[in-house]
Amino acid sequence: MSDHTVKSYDEELAHLTNIIARMGGMAEAQFAAALQALSKRDSDLAARVVAGDTRVDELEHEVQQFTVRLLALRQPVASDLRHIVAALKISSELERVADYAANVAKRSLVLNQLPPVKPVSAVLHLAHIVQEILKDILDAYIERDVEKAVRVWNRDEEVDDMYTGLFRELITYMMEDPRTITACTHLMFMAKNIERIGDHATNIAETLHFLVVGTPLKGERPKGNTMDTE
Numbered sequence: 671m672s673d674h675t676v677k678s679y680d681e682e683l684a685h686l687t688n689i690i691a692r693m694g695g696m697a698e699a700q701f702a703a704a705l706q707a708l709s710k711r712d713s714d715l716a717a718r719v720v721a722g723d724t725r726v727d728e729l730e731h732e733v734q735q736f737t738v739r740l741l742a743l744r745q746p747v748a749s750d751l752r753h754i755v756a757a758l759k760i761s762s763e764l765e766r767v768a769d770y771a772a773n774v775a776k777r778s779l780v781l782n783q784l785p786p787v788k789p790v791s792a793v794l795h796l797a798h799i800v801q802e803i804l805k806d807i808l809d810a811y812i813e814r815d816v817e818k819a820v821r822v823w824n825r826d827e828e829v830d831d832m833y834t835g836l837f838r839e840l841i842t843y844m845m846e847d848p849r850t851i852t853a854c855t856h857l858m859f860m861a862k863n864i865e866r867i868g869d870h871a872t873n874i875a876e877t878l879h880f881l882v883v884g885t886p887l888k889g890e891r892p893k894g895n896t897m898d899t900e
Contacts (some may be wrong), residue, residue, distance in 0.1 A: 679744055682736075682740060682744070683740075683750065683753055683754075685736070686733070686736060686737070686740070686753070686754065686757045687753075687757070687812075689729060689732060689733055689736065689757075689761075690733065690757050690760055690761060690764070690811065691808075691811075691812055692729060693726060693729040693730065693733070693761055693764045693765075694760075694764055694808040694811065695808070696722075696725060696726050696729065696768070697726055697764045697765075697767040697768040697771065697804075698767075698801075698804055698805065698808060700719055700722055700723070700726065700767075700768050700771040700772070701767065701768075701770075701771040701774075701797075701800075701801065701804065701867065702801065703715055703718070703719045703722075703771075703775075704716065704719045704771040704772070704774040704775040704778065705774070705794060705797050705798075705801070707719060707775055707778045708774065708775075708778045708781070708790065708793070708794065708797075708860070709790070709794055711778075711781075711782045711786070712778075712782075713778070713779055713782045715775075716775040716776070716778040716779050716782070717775075717779065719771060719772055719774075719775035720772050720775050720776055720779075722772075723768055723769065723771075723772040726764065726765055726768035727765060727768075729761070730761045730762065730764070730765040733757060733758060733761040734758065734761070737754050737755075737757060737758045740754050741754060749884070752880065752881045752884065753881060756877050756878065756880065756881040759873075759877045760811065760874050760877055760878075763870040763871075763873050763874050763877075764870075764874075766866070766870050767804065767867050767870050767871075770863040770864070770866050770867050770870075771863075771867070773859070773860075773863045774860050774863050774864065777856045777857075777859055777860050778860075780856055781853060781856050781857070784852060784853045785853070787843070787850050787853045787854060787857070788843070789836070789839060789840055789843055789854060789857055790857065792836050792839055793836065793857050793860055793861050793864070795832075796829070796832050796833060796836055796861060796864055796865070797864045799825075799828065799829060799832060799868075800829060800864050800865070800867050800868045800871070803822050803825055803829070803868055803871045803872075804867065804868075804871045806818055806821065806822050806871075807819060807822045807871045807874045807875050807878070808874075810822065810875070810878055811874065811878055814878075814881075814882050816878070816879055816882045816883060819874075819875040819878040819879050819882075820875070820879065820887070822871055822872065822874075822875040823872055823875040823876065823879075823887060825868075825872075826868060826869070826872045829865055829868040830865065830868075833861055833862070833864075833865040836861050837858065837861065840854045840857055840858050840861070875887075
């Protein structure tokens with residue numbers, strides 16, 4: 671990003687990037703805490719994740735207000751305009767990531783009242799893959815690393831395939847032991863929320879590519895066979 675004649679403009683763009691970085695760190699932390707609550711059957715932690723969702727919402731609102739101000743006062747063009755529009759889009763994606771993390775935590779609160787079931791470990795395995803992807807795309811945004819963004823984009827199919835396998839495993843588990851139907855149904859929704867977080871990370875990868883290069887990612891997004899549970 672080139673320096674502008676008006677130094678305050680550069681400071682404003684840097685501030686916008688910093689808000690997105692804070693928002694990304696917060697969404698990432700919310701997701702990690704939701705997974706820990708699931709793994710440890712920690713209802714207190716799950717409740718804190720649900721309550722913490724409003725902080726991410728507040729940051730998204732701050733981004734919206736700040737970008738409107740920049741658009742009105744600076745009338746940006748070219749890379750500056752892409753920077754501002756990308757921040758607006760990415761803040762929306764991160765708000766959804768935090769929402770899905772809160773949804774996982776909410777279902778953990780219910781799941782913790784039921785006897786433990788084995789497929790929790792498979793859900794956590796999927797989640798850890800998505801955690802890696804989310805971390806990579808947040809790093810890529812800060813570093814403006816297009817190659818890393820493309821690698822994230824290409825991992826979408828991996829997440830979809832893993833989710834499909836997990837969905838089938840949960841169906842089999844419920845058929846073998848009907849007493850687990852309630853718990854496994856909650857796990858299905860959790861798995862879908864986690865797969866959606868992966869989708870939002872992929873969306874950020876596409877936005878980052880456009881921000882840096884100025885063109886959309888070419889080709890169709892790699893997708894596996896997903897089964898919607900919502």
